[in-house]
Amino acid sequence: MADQARTDVNTLGEFGLIEHLTKNFKTRQKTTILGVGDDAAIIDTGGPEQLVVSTDMLVEGIHFDFAYTPLKHLGYKSVSVNVSDICAMNARPQQITVSIAISNRFSVEALDEFYEGVRAACDKYGVDLIGGDTTSSLKGLIISVTAIGRAPAERITRRSTAKVGDIICVTGHLGSAYLGLQLLEREKEVYLANPDMQPEMKEENKELYAAILRPEARTDMVDLFAKNNIIPTAMIDVSDGLASEIFHICKASGVGAILEEGNIPIKQEAQLQALEFNMDPVTVALSGGEDYELLFTIDPKDLEKVRFLPNIYISGEIVAKEDGVKLHTVGGNIHPVRAQGWEHFGE
Ligand code: ADP
Numbered sequence: 001m002a003d004q005a006r007t008d009v010n011t012l013g014e015f016g017l018i019e020h021l022t023k024n025f026k027t028r029q030k031t032t033i034l035g036v037g038d039d040a041a042i043i044d045t046g047g048p049e050q051l052v053v054s055t056d057m058l059v060e061g062i063h064f065d066f067a068y069t070p071l072k073h074l075g076y077k078s079v080s081v082n083v084s085d086i087c088a089m090n091a092r093p094q095q096i097t098v099s100i101a102i103s104n105r106f107s108v109e110a111l112d113e114f115y116e117g118v119r120a121a122c123d124k125y126g127v128d129l130i131g132g133d134t135t136s137s138l139k140g141l142i143i144s145v146t147a148i149g150r151a152p153a154e155r156i157t158r159r160s161t162a163k164v165g166d167i168i169c170v171t172g173h174l175g176s177a178y179l180g181l182q183l184l185e186r187e188k189e190v191y192l193a194n195p196d197m198q199p200e201m202k203e204e205n206k207e208l209y210a211a212i213l214r215p216e217a218r219t220d221m222v223d224l225f226a227k228n229n230i231i232p233t234a235m236i237d238v239s240d241g242l243a244s245e246i247f248h249i250c251k252a253s254g255v256g257a258i259l260e261e262g263n264i265p266i267k268q269e270a271q272l273q274a275l276e277f278n279m280d281p282v283t284v285a286l287s288g289g290e291d292y293e294l295l296f297t298i299d300p301k302d303l304e305k306v307r308f309l310p311n312i313y314i315s316g317e318i319v320a321k322e323d324g325v326k327l328h329t330v331g332g333n334i335h336p337v338r339a340q341g342w343e344h345f346g347e
């Protein structure tokens, strides 16, 4: 072992690591329509519908902090974030499995609370809990959820099929979850410094807290698309920030994109809170994660249909790959966007 090279996992980054680990796996089953690389895998059923399957893990101390995360919300969120990946394929979620690794710090009552949240999410999204696994961990809580969905084959939407000229749309406000998290972290610091101080959760920031603690998956959008006869040309859910997600679509589709700064949806509460933190609201929307809205593209012939739908924001256009990924600012400037945000060029 001593003379073997040791490469730190951080050198590859998350996506580089996934690519490295999975590149030597070829799919061998005819039923595997799509494997690694999208929000969910696609499996043939032999019928007119296909299955989509996605897994996500949440780890205490990495994805959530019990200093400010109610167990019931955590149960709900564990389901939402997985259902969100099913929505990103334009499919309807139907089943979930939930696996947990728990340390002896957790009581039955605590786990009951977590499962109350899981149940509330199952009710909301109309999914069935069909299994899972329960085991112990040395430290903390680890949650792994798998979600299974279904859709007619022709409606399933990938990341890799955006075309030059397509219109870029977003289903809701961005940046709120990141700002909610910053507020909760700030309250935690105050509390740690002085345990007699009660954390102050201001009513006006309610929606920012909800965005990070209890996000909703946009199953309603999947229904709205079906009802209005719209099939997005490409789609992804916004788990890592608008910039990172538009890069995924562009890379997978072999295209570029131009985003209109003035048309990036940001809630007023979020704008005000960003400014209070001395942050640029647009940078927060581009780089802050966990909003679980859908980012999708449509053929321009569908623009008139989408324009009159509620809660859809028309935020940019797909351009040639050579044109890169750019932000057209309200001031009329064009800035390159990086996967983590956008370059201010010394502003
Ligand atoms: P998302 O953010 O939509 O949940 P991820 O970025 O987690 O997607 O994953 C991207 C793709 O890589 C998905 O197809 C996922 O199934 C796959 N993937 C992630 N980790 C692994 C792994 N350890 N082994 C195999 N596939 C993986």
Ligand code: MG
Binding pocket: 038, 039, 084, 085, 088, 236, 237, 239
């Ligand atoms: Mg996703």
